[in-house]
Amino acid sequence: MSFDSDLKEFLTGFKKLIILGVGNELKSDDGVGPFIINKLIEENFEKDNVLLINSKTVPENYTGKIRKEQPSHVIIVDACLMGAQPGDIKIVDEKDFVNIGISTHSMSLSYFVKYLQKSMDFKIIFVGIEPETMDWGENPTLNVEKTAYDFINLLKGCVL
Template sequence: MSFESQLKTFLDDFEKLIILGVGNELKCDDGVGPYIIKKLKDENIEDNEKLLFIDAKTVPENFTGKIRKENPSHLIIVDACLMDGKPGDMKIVNKKDFADIGISTHSMSLSFFVRYLEKDTEISIIFVGIEPKSMDYADKPTQNVENAANEFINTLKGIIL
């Protein structure tokens, strides 16, 4: 199943969607999550009450209260992720597989974060990983990762708008 059809299937019945971008903008491709959130906010589509975009930086756990308060039907977490692919490869990672992949360097494990959010809620959650090329200090993603980020944004907009 293609990335687009997986995303379309996941979002088929969404009532309220939060996109949570995770990463460090100062570490090149690790900043792909915040990069995507900034680009989505620049599009001014967040005015729709069904959409919320959160730049969680490297501390997604700081947003658990806000996410629970917003009570979304669906949550997409986007982050750089080591998946033994080519730079810019994009994949929907099943939450059960979080332990087997190298999700970037954040203070709380994303698998624990997801388990916490799912406790006593009905949120459907997926993780979109984008294979990084570089995690060195730089203030923007490499070209392949930026291209993947823009592809994700366009695919998402094609589904939800």
């Protein structure tokens, strides 16, 4: 299956979707999650059944808000070291990412997800985008930015 069809299948029948962007906006490609959230906000993508959260490097600060919203589906978007080509995008499902540390951040997203799952029932996927660089810089590299826009357009097609 392809990324596009996997994402469409995941989103089938969602009632309330939270898209959580994770990353450091001052470290080039590491900020791809927040970059995507900010672009979606600029395009008025947030609706009654879609909540966008730019968690930056502290997703754990949003557990209360996520639990209050009671989502049926959650997508976490972050730069992810997968040994792929810069800009490659992959869905890592819950069973896989809970068992491995794939995020570029020190706080394990698997603990974050396990904490949320103790009190809620929802579907979750992690969308990882391979970074080219995580040096200081305010914008993603061209390959990563192109992937970010491709993902945004795909989301629009799946959700709207």
